[in-house]
Amino acid sequence: METKAIRKENVSLALIQPSAFNPRKTFDEAALKELSDSIASQGVLQQIGLRPIADTDRYEIIFGERRYRASVMAGLETIPADIYDVTDDEAVEIAVTENLQREDVSPIEEANAYQSLMDSGRYDVQSLAVQFGKSEAYIRTRLKFTSLIPEIAQLLEADAITMSVASEICRYGTDIQKEVYEKHLCENSYGYGSWRGLKASEVARRIEQNFTTDLERYSFDKGMCASCPHNTKNLLLFCEGTCGKCTNRKCLEDMNTSYLVDKAVDMIALYPAYPLRQGRFGTNEAAVERLSAMGHEIETPSTYIQPYPAMPQEPTAEEYETAEDFAEAHSEYEQDLSEYNDAVEEVNARAENGEIIVYIVIEKNDISIGYAVKPSDASEDGTADNKADDPIVKLEKQDMRNKEIAVEKTVADTKKQILEADMTETKFGQDEERMVYYFMLSSLRKEHFSAVGLTEKQAGCLSDDEKMEIVSNLNAKTKAVIRRDYLIANFKEAFGSNTVAKLLLGFAKKHMPEQLAEIEKGYNEVYEKRHQRIEERKAALVPKNEEPSAGANDTSEDESNEEAA
Incomplete structure (x- = not known):
């Protein structure tokens, strides 16, 4: 695509804003500072590309955001620019094409740029190869990198893995890529054995050995798997017999599940x-x-x-x-x-x-x-219980179980989604306070069961119904008992001079000052005796012909006064 600028002019930097479609997402600060210094001394040598923003006097960057940023750092007021009158799709295409001309374009940026042009519908692999003077194999290899998970893509960007290794990894699905990264490529993966620095062929062998699944173990029709690119039998590096091994476990699991459900339904009918x-x-x-x-x-x-x-x-x-x-x-x-x-x-x-x-x-x-x-369906009197064979009873049990499943699924999904709910602006209610006390009741000591209305027989453990009964009838006194028992239960983490220990001593000083004073007195007396012995041993280690250091200055001063006299 060739699009000519409608005009050239110097544009105020204050009227320019970056665009969201710039293929370049990262800017090296050191390199940006170096460019800024060059611009400060020589000016901007190549125009940036802009397009007018409708109904404003402002402009949006099509290409040249790095020069724009460096010019702002250099303190310039204007920048030379080519002004284009183009649509969004055309602007994206110009931006991508311009960025692909850079010498420092990274493999991931290049891959995303090619994919962006493919998504526009105006390019395919063959036309991209002609447009940029590359081979079709080169374009296809780069396009594969768009399937890498972000963590592995970042490793490729940082040269922590080679393009050959990345090419092997991108053959596999997201689930396998995540496991490979977490176990063998991230910085704290050394407990499993780091794969960084290995040759691509060795990485490929280890992934095939440890992370793929043998299709022979599955009973579903594997006709589609014969030509699937996720079948290791279709990868050039793997030419084993049998059905091959699957590298896309999600697809494998979905196909297996569908097969099992269909077969179960058929057998239920049979x-x-x-x-x-x-x-x-x-x-x-x-x-x-x-x-x-x-x-x-x-x-x-x-x-x-x-x-x-x-x-x-x-x-x-x-x-x-x-x-x-x-x-x-x-x-x-x-x-x-x-x-x-x-x-x-x-x-x-x-x-x-x-x-x-x-x-x-x-x-x-x-x-x-x-x-x-x-x-055995025998009842307590030894007779057979025929009710269990009653089809109506079975259907009623099935209906009850279906209701239980509905509740179980509701609770499971709610547990997941409640973490995403925004409750910061909602007032803390009385019902929530009762929930808090319900959970704190697990720390209630047996000697305080009577304080909340429980009998000695109930002192073994509290049932959920008993807890709910208690929290529904709390008063100021019982609330204080529950809260303090909760604090006491957490004081078990007090050691030495940690924060919990300080909180423990503050709590004891308020509620049992005499006992605390007695405890402190006993241990302080022991400390004083040990301290005195240590001081005596220290004094014994000082040479007898030396005076104590505390009076050394006074003595030398008296002697100098006598000599002066």
Whole structure:
């Protein structure tokens, strides 16, 4: 894009303001001071680019903000400028293009500049390569840096890592980049082993080994993964067999969760009598949460889950070199199939007799069928409790649990968002005061339970209902008791001469002055005796032919007076 200035003129610095679309976000103060000194002696050698701000006499910087800042530092009043009449999009394009001509442009600034031009819709990789005289591979490499998290981008800006290392890291998703930074690249990551200074190939190998996930462990359809750029099998450095390893764990988890939910829904339709249950030694929490939100009741594991008998795989003739080998394999299959059918009949019979319960089990990476021994439903008088098998009772329990889930989710989300609420201008209310006393009650000493209306039987521990009853009927005296017990509980952090110790002594001086005085007296007497012994030992160490230092000046002065006489 070529845009000519409509005029050239010297513009007052007071009428100029920076723009928000400048690709350059950081300015080196030392370099800026050096430029300012040069401008003070030689003036501004190259015009900056400005555009008029509508309905004002002011101008906005298109390019040359560094020269503008240095001119202000140098005390100039005006600066030579090219004035352009351009739209916002055109101004962004001019600014980006001008900044890309700088010799000191950083890799991140260059990457963001190319991306900005791509986002304008007027450029693609090929046209950028022509515009700036670069290869397409060069442009693509720079564009990858826009996917770096800010912390790693800053390391690249500061030359703490090389562009080759950054190129390897930007292959991976945000979650892996964060872990790599926190464990191996930040300044306090040395406990895990710093990766700074390693070659790019070694960094790539370590990330692949420690932070990617083997797709073979997942059961969902991995057809899309075959051509995915986050599959290590498609990276030039990794050419392993199997399905490859995934470098985008969020995408992997989302696909796995969707697969599990869909499979669970299909199995619920196929086996409507089987309840849902979490896996005994691991479950997919995201799938459980999504299924719960859909209204499905999911039991938590309380007894050992045994897998439902697995049907054997029938062999095919193509798998064997000779007919004899295939016949032998098929004979083994028929035996396995017979044993499978017997096992299925046994499980089904036990389920019909009420001995076991068959479940649809939500595991980490799959949905399976399993069964567990049915817990005893015997009542206190020894008779069986048939109410537990009543379908209406089950539905009522499910409805109650769904209500509990709604409350649990409400509380969880509120805990997260309450930290962002602005309460600085809201008056502290009586209800909030009761909340404070509710929490302080945990420090109430047993000997003061009677002061707040509790009996000796309640002195073991306070229930939540008892705490709420107390805070609803507080008076000035009980409030003072609770607050002071809270203070006393926190005085356990008093040591030596720290601030808590000083607060402790101030509290004791107010409430138990005689006891405090007695304590201080006892330890001060011990100190005085030890102090006296130390003074005696110090005196014994002074040579006998030397006078005490305190009178040395007086003696020398008397002797000099005698000599003068």
